[in-house]
Amino acid sequence: MRLLEASQFVNSSRRLHELxxxxxxxxxxxxxxxxxxxxxxxxxxxxxxxxxxQSSPLLEPPITASDQKGSAPCSLLAxxxxxxxxxxxxxxxxxxxxxxxxxxxxxxxxxxxxxxxxRLVLFGDSITEQSFASGGWGAALTDRFARQADVVLRGLxxxxxxxxxxxxxRAMEGAxxxxxxxxxxxxxxxxxxxxxxxxxxxxxxxxxxxxQSNLRAICAYFKERWPSTAIILITPPPIYEPARIRxxxxxxxxxxxxxxxxxxxxxxxxxxxxxxxxxxxxxxxxWTKMQxxxxxQTSALSDGLHFTPAGNKILFDEAAKTLASIGFSQExxxxxxxxxxxxxxxxxxxxxxx
Numbered sequence: 596m597r598l599l600e601a602s603q604f605v606n607s608s609r610r611l612h613e614l615x616x617x618x619x620x621x622x623x624x625x626x627x628x629x630x631x632x633x634x635x636x637x638x639x640x641x642x643x644x645x646x647x648x649q650s651s652p653l654l655e656p657p658i659t660a661s662d663q664k665g666s667a668p669c670s671l672l673a674x675x676x677x678x679x680x681x682x683x684x685x686x687x688x689x690x691x692x693x694x695x696x697x698x699x700x701x702x703x704x705x706x707x708x709x710x711x712x713x714r715l716v717l718f719g720d721s722i723t724e725q726s727f728a729s730g731g732w733g734a735a736l737t738d739r740f741a742r743q744a745d746v747v748l749r750g751l752x753x754x755x756x757x758x759x760x761x762x763x764x765r766a767m768e769g770a771x772x773x774x775x776x777x778x779x780x781x782x783x784x785x786x787x788x789x790x791x792x793x794x795x796x797x798x799x800x801x802x803x804x805x806x807q808s809n810l811r812a813i814c815a816y817f818k819e820r821w822p823s824t825a826i827i828l829i830t831p832p833p834i835y836e837p838a839r840i841r842x843x844x845x846x847x848x849x850x851x852x853x854x855x856x857x858x859x860x861x862x863x864x865x866x867x868x869x870x871x872x873x874x875x876x877x878x879x880x881x882w883t884k885m886q887x888x889x890x891x892q893t894s895a896l897s898d899g900l901h902f903t904p905a906g907n908k909i910l911f912d913e914a915a916k917t918l919a920s921i922g923f924s925q926e927x928x929x930x931x932x933x934x935x936x937x938x939x940x941x942x943x944x945x946x947x948x949x
Contacts, residue, residue, distance in 0.1 A: 712931050715740070715923070716747045716770050716824075718759070718813075719783030722832065722901060724750025730904035732911040739915060743928040744778065755787040755801045756809035763816055776821035778923055781914070782813055785831030786900060789855060789863040795843065796854040803866055810870045825921045828871040828878045829910075830864035833857050833885050835892040838899025855900065877921065879913045 717723050717733050726733030727748055737746040747770050751759060759766070771777050788801035788809075801809065814826050839853040840846075864882035871878035885895050885906065892899070895906035902910065918924065933946040 712742075713744045713775070713778035713923075713928070714747050714771060715744055715918070716749060716767075716777045716780040717783070718749045718766070718780055719751070719829070720754050720759075720787055721750065721752035722786065723748070723781075723783050724752045725901065726750065726907070730907055732902070732907040732914060735907065735911040736914060739911075739925065740928065742930045742932075743925065744923070747777070753787060753799065754784070755790075755799050756784045756806055756813065757788075757801050759784055760809050760812055760816075763813060767820070771821060776823045779825040779827060779918060779921065780817055780821070781827045781829055782810065782817075783829035784810070784813075785863040785867055786855075786860065789831055789834075789859045791852075791854055791856060791859060794852060794854040803862060806863060807866050807870050810867065811874065814870075814874055814876065825923075826874075826876045827914075827917055827921075828867055828876055829914075830867040830878065830880050830882045831860045832881050832896070832900070832902070832906075833891065834860045835896050835899035838892070838896060842898040842900075853899075877917050879910070879917055881910055881913065884913055885909055 715736065717726060717736075723733065725731060727737070728734065733746060733748060733750075740746065749766050749770060751762070751766065754762075785806065787796075787799040788806045790796040790799040792800040810828065814828075817824060817826050834853070834855045834857040836853040836856060837847065839855055840848060840851050843854060844851050861882055864880060868878050868880060870876075885891050888895060888905075888909065891906075895903055895909060897903045897906075915924075938946045
């Protein structure tokens with residue numbers, strides 16, 4: 596931009612010199628020497644210049660031939676400054692780049708940005724919170740829907756449905772666009788609710804019936820706040836007890852008891868499925884699906900509870916299939932803004948509606 600202005604200034608300076616020479620030549624040819632002193636007025640008062648020369652020539656309208664008559668020095672300056680303004684100020688004002696115009700307040704691109712992409716909200720415990728880590732199922736969803744949807748993370752490590760319900764309004768602040776409901780929200784709780792009530796993580800335990808009641812309340816909240824949003828429930832995952840003992844106590848000790856069990860997790864998984872069926876919401880039964888894989892205890896779980904990259908891949912695949920069943924897929928979602936190959940190199944701004 597600055598190089599352009601500098602070039603315009605040099606060109607305009609040359610033009611100013613040419614205009615000066617031409618104007619002086621015209622005046623001398625007409626017998627009006629530029630050095631001839633101005634005649635005194637009959638009243639011996641100092642003659643005043645015409646009114647149009649008393650203000651900035653850049654702000655005045657073009658000077659006509661009749662205006663120039665009898666006021667050559669003044670009209671010369673006015674003409675020079677008028678031409679200079681046309682050649683310097685005009686191009687500078689017109690030199691705003693296409694990208695600057697595209698980002699202006701009234702630009703069609705700027706106007707469409709707030710509701711450009713649908714949103715997918717992930718709400719859950721630590722398995723959701725960790726999902727944006729490298730190889731995580733949330734990160735994989737973000738990659739899958741790049742330029743098509745925004746994936747919003749609302750993971751709360753260690754939370755059960757009781758605590759999640761308590762903080763739900765605050766947790767969802769900013770999760771949705773001001774002008775549109777999210778396309779879908781996943782509700783992934785139960786791993787902590789299913790903690791055994793007589794073990795070291797008893798404070799996380801939520802009785803089975805309350806767990807179901809809390810799930811219903813969470814779904815009701817989303818339905819009231821975002822009526823058009825699809826709600827997808829995810830069951831708690833399976834548990835590998837020996838790995839939980841190692842994680843809790845640092846060693847394999849047969850005298851120790853795990854704070855979770857696969858049997859309890861299975862009961863909460865069935866309770867989650869029952870709520871989803873009752874409310875007619877899609878559900879991902881990750882407890883059953885993960886156990887279909889050989890050596891799932893160590894290949895899919897890193898510590899008997901949380902996911903390895905392979906475990907994340909299992910949930911990602913199931914989530915992608917479930918989302919596709921409600922119309923949320925790469926094939927059906929448009930990409931926001933024109934793709935690179937759609938931009939005409941001869942007229943790039945045409946692709947943006949500018």
